[in-house]
Amino acid sequence: MxxxxxxxxxxxxxxxxxxxxxxxxxxxxxxxxxxxxxxxxxxxxxxxxxxxxxxxxxxxxxxxxxxxxxxxxxxxxxxxxxxxxxxxxxxxxxxxxxxxxxxxxxxxKGEPADALQDQIWFTTYLGQQIEAMPKTPAQWRLLQMLRQHPHGLEVSAISAQGFQSTQLHKLRDKGLIDYRQEPKLTAQVSGPLLAEAELVLTPEQTSAVQHIQQAQGFHVFLLEGVTGSGKTEVYLQALRPVLARGQQVLVLVPEISLTPQTLHRFRRRFACSLVALHSGLSERERLEAWLAAKRGAAAIVIGTRSAVFTPFANLGMVIIDEEQDASFKQMEGLRYHARDLALKYAQEAQVPVILGSATPSLESLRHALAQHYQHLQLTQRPQTNKPTPPPLQLLDIRSLKLQEGFSLPLLKRLDTHLQAGNQVLIFINRRGFAPALTCYTCGWLAECPQCDARMTWHKEPPRLHCHHCDTQQAVMLTCPHCQSEDLHPLGWGTQRSEAFLQQRYPEIPLVRLDRDAVSTHKRLQTSLQQIQQMQAGILLGTQMLAKGHHFPRVTLVAVLDADTGLYSSDFRALEHSGQLLTQVAGRAGRAHQAGEVILQTRHPDDTNLLELCQHGYSYFARRLLEEREQLSLPPYEYLAILHASGKTREQVHQVLTEMAAHLHPYIQATRGVEEADSLIQAQGLNAIGPFPAPMERRKNRYHMQFWLQAAQRAPLHETIAASLRYLRQHKQARTIRYAWDIDPWDTLG
Ligand SMILES: [Zn+2]
Ligand SMILES: [Zn+2]
Incomplete structure (x- = not known):
């Protein structure tokens, strides 16, 4: 055979x-x-x-x-x-x-899996013995230099000294020197591991570092620390012994280009080989980094989501910074969660994991409270002259007249902070000029021809743009419905607030940070530098502003509309909203000045908002957990969503309905016999749907969902496998697109 x-x-x-x-x-x-x-x-x-x-x-x-x-x-x-x-x-x-x-x-693409090689030149026995070369003074100088490097010197370092490769080869022909090939990236570092002194730790940080350093084998730590409490310093000191043992560390971060500070701190601290995997790398650099990690030559690998697939020769620790961040979940294709995979891989490698966050996900918090993870908390900012994060203040705007989204009391606070020479940060969760364009005469709204969504009005360049399918149109001058010219923006986006603030504060520099203003890494660096250099100034932007940046001069943080996310149909919306508001608020008062955080709201009595403001995220999250438990939602039960789409609603509905009927016996089987006790009942599977997705029509396709919810993973996965076997042999299913999302990050997509 x-x-x-x-x-x-x-x-x-x-x-x-x-x-x-x-x-x-x-x-x-x-x-x-x-x-x-x-x-x-x-x-x-x-x-x-x-x-x-x-x-x-x-x-x-x-x-x-x-x-x-x-x-x-x-x-x-x-x-x-x-x-x-x-x-x-x-x-x-x-x-x-x-x-x-x-x-x-x-x-x-089939390229060889070989690392780029360096030539390392060294002196031979003869080369060490020879006493003079009067006829070739340049070669003599080169030989003398190489004699000072008993381990050899890379060709790049030799040419940096002004020598030519012909001189190297002439010396080699004389048998005085030779070379060997070595991969360009090597882990060998001579001298001490620490390139700079470690910072003095607070008692809380010291305790956290000690616990982590004592961990044996697989052990998960949830490092919950308020913004500015020094989580990075804990990572740096906790991983030092791992590097000293010659092991490798994987550090996952949300977005390297948005948070260059974290990368710089790792680079500055250790004299070891560090590779950063980010979108700015060339294909060759990415392969070199991958190979270096695989052969153990990269001591620290810092990267975003996909870095979780890096192979390691000798992994010693995994760190996931901002573990709650949305970017760790891939939302299409292979819909994996990098944090969850990293935990699985660390378990196999039997190494400790640090999950760091100021606003932990409910998943991680639940495990910490149940003592599956060790919970380490940092409640203070280091150094007594740094104030703790300021409380969130609600500003009731129900009866107030708004100027382009700003209430008068908020504008007065802006005046005060700017006059004092400080910076203010204004958070708006929508980019563009306005989220919609409307006709005041007949009420017409500009809608996307392909989606159940409104077109966003952008001013630069002027266009109507659907953020769901990328359809773009010219901005019309008259209403296509009634031909009136009375067209107006509806709602506020970053561009509209920018125009308003520039008019109100013509002398004060303004930096806008959103995906349109900062489309490249370089432009972001320029904007961040501008912010560091200016005195009084206005920072305006979307979530991009909330991510880990250090803005020491910001004393006022204002959220124009704190209500988004309060009344969403997505069961995770409150959690995400609480995390985002807390992170934005954390930008205030990070240096020596106390800060102020103002949230404009039309729902000042909303229980969730009040709890977040009065008691902080930590309390808020624990209360949300209780709610999730009562409703049997993740993280207490497991959820998977089948997303399906097709050219017509009927097509998708028919296939999913037939599939649901086919799955019925599987679902029944998990519930045990009729007289089963309540314990078995509780382990049963729950099927919901099919029903239309929250945005049913997108890119001219009709989207539907089918949910499976279970207290146990095994029956859930068996049923999903059965659904896929069924769909693969179903004739009509070939005309629709479908994919399961396991442990979905939200229920909208
Ligand atoms: Zn009209
Ligand atoms: Zn669209």
Missing amino acids: PLILEVALPVPLDAIFDYLPHPHTAHFRQALGCRVQVSFGQRKLIGVIVGHKQASDISPAKIKPIEHLLDLDPILDPGWLAKIRWCARYYHHPLGDTLFSCLPTLLK
């Missing part, structure tokens, strides 16, 4: 494909984790060997041999492959697509 190779391919089919080994290559060379080139239909594809077997269901004559073996050694070790398999199974995503979405682009 011939050996059959199982090959994962980058195709959206939930299958692994059988191929015969390459006829002229030894079988043992065609190992798990090696890349191969195969023909697939009419195409040539790069695949990865993920299994060996003795026989195939397909007749041997029909199985093609692989065309090329691309790797002499596997690029993926069995441990990494096992992780990817687990990820594909957990998220019910095809293995091939999962594997290929985790690989650096150059490896997907």
